Amino acid sequence: MAVQPIRLFGDPILRKPAIEVVDFDKELRRLVQDLTDTMLAAPGAGLAAPQIGVGLRVFTWNVDGEVGHLVNPTLELSQEQQDGLEGCLSIPELTFECLRALSVVANGFDMHGEPVTIHGTDYLARAIQHETDHLDGVLFVDRLDEQTRKAAMKEIREAEWFGAAPPTVKLSPHPMRGLGI
DSSP, X not given: OOOOOOOOTTOGGGGSOOBOOOOOSHHHHHHHHHHXXXXXXXXXXXXXXXXXXXXXXXXXXXXXXXXXXXXXXXXXXXXXXXEEEEEETTEEEEEEEEEEESEEEEEEXXXXXXXXXXXXXXXXXXXXXXXXXXXXXXXGGGGSOHHHHHHHHXXXXXXXXXXXXXXXXXXXXXXXXXXXX
């Protein structure tokens, strides 16, 4: 179990839809632990597998002291919406107002393949929607209104980290990392 490098805006894996998990095995449990360790070390409110270079439909969250994970999520969104500041570990140090559903019902599985349903409102709903977007290759800046998105892209291009080389793979990489998924 280890903290992994977080992929930054511009890395192609962040734009590629992740594939569904089919094997609920030791490698998946290791991935969930790596995601959790990395999210907590960052620190962040959530982290999706593509953000550490693994193209599988898995994410973790840490909201109000509750740490959890979800595999192969599907979402039911409320019609009622919330507007609030949102940031992303793959777009460091930048936050923007982003419109999201106020509540969500997220269905999926835990790392052992057991069905899970998460009911979230407010910040938890925002985190679940944000992380599920990552699994679909969508970044929160894609959800901003046109004027805010233009301002966000300008700030991203001017950020010190923008255009930095992608992280190098450690000598003992995650077993799924080199598989192109």
